[in-house]
Amino acid sequence: MDHQTRIEAASKFLLQAPPGEINDVLNDVRMIINDDGSLQEGILPVLHEYNVTQFITTEVPGVEHQVIISNASKVSQEEGFDQDTSRFVDPQSSKSFAFDHLRLEASDLQPFEFFAETEPLRTALQTATTNYVKDHFHDAVSAVLPSPLASSSSEEGPKKFIIQIVGNKYNPSNFWAGRWRSSYTLDTESGELTGKIDVTVHYYEQGNVQLASSHAPSISLRASLASSCTQPSNAIKILALIGDVEKKYQESLADAYHLMGDKTFKNLRRALPLTRQKIDWDKVTGYKLGAELNASRTGLNPSD
Known part of the structure; x- marks a missing residue:
């Protein structure tokens, strides 16, 4: 196997890394490649893809809360930043920062002003989402971002808002880890609310089992709410609808786990x-x- 083929194989392993175990996988493939220089150059795009897809969270200097790294929070090139620097926005502190995808470190904070006319709605959605997360998650991070990521210098305000939630639970002493990711898009023009929920759980005590589950709900807004979804006062109602969807999905996962334990696994092997x-x-x-x-x-x- 030539060097480039090993780099490509290592990239595939990294993209499939379970929650909280990317460094373990990276250390393993490092031993296989045995060339830190070429490994770093070859896998940086993969680490970028993994981080934004998995909603990796990071600490930002001077900010008390953690921040989600995602495509929705990435500052576009036309906003005055080089695309290669991987700048992201923390919507709660209204700051942008550079992010190192290898070291998972944030630096170079700069102010970021959102589009003024739609900022009241975004702020209301962020507050409602933060409160929802505190009430329903053990430990999670949230973000509400305009789409496109319009700043105060934009000629036209955003028509969509993206609500993101990520909850991580790492328990290496008991050989398991899990991640909940959910993202919803509120289209203020059509009054539609669509989303996607991804759940990944990894058990590796005397074995290696990884469960990946995905659900793409389309939430129906009442006509009155759809026509007035741009009103900040309706943010709590929108989050209540999201809460109903996530509760039902969690209940369906619990039923699936119970069925797997009682029937599926027993059919695979003798008890x-x-x-x-x-x-x-x-x-x-x-x-x-x-x-x-x-x-x-x-x-x-x-x-x-």
């Missing part, structure tokens, strides 16, 4: 061996198979 007793792996040589394996290794007949 117990034919002896109806669990195997004590510390005493495996006491079983016939263990005795045969041991005999083959030592050259003895297991019946001797």
Whole structure:
């Protein structure tokens, strides 16, 4: 396998890294490539894709809350920044910052002024989303951004707003990790609210099982709410609809997990061996198979 092929293979591994384990995967592929210079150059675009897709959160100097890294928060080139610098916006502090996708570090804070006429609606949606997250998530980060990411210097204000939520739960001592990502787009012209929910869970105690689930809800707004969705006072109602959708999806996931435990996994393998007793792996040589394996290794007949 040539060097470029190994880089491409490493990139695929990184894109499939479970929540919170990107550094572990990176360290593993680093040993395979054995060339830090070319590895860094080859995987930087992949790390960028992984970070924005997975809604990686980062700490920003001088800001108490964490910030979501995503395509929606990325400052476009026409806003006066070089696309290669990967500048992003923190909507809660109204600051833009440069982000290092390899070190996961933010720097170079600068003020960012949103489009003034639509800012009351965006602020109301952010407040409602922040309160919703506090009430329904153990530990999560949220962001509300205009689409396109219009600043005060834009000639025309945004017509859409993107609501993002990401919740991470890492428990390496018990060999599992999970991530909840949800993103909703409010179209103020059509009065439509569409979204996508992605859930990834990784269990790796004495095995390696990763569950990836996705759901794309389309939330129906009442005619009165659809026609007045630009009013900041309706932000709480919009988040209430999102809450109903997410609650139903969480309940459906719980039902699916229960079904998998009761039926799916049992159909894949025997719950117990034919002896109806669990195997004590510390005493495996006491079983016939263990005795045969041991005999083959030592050259003895297991019946001797």
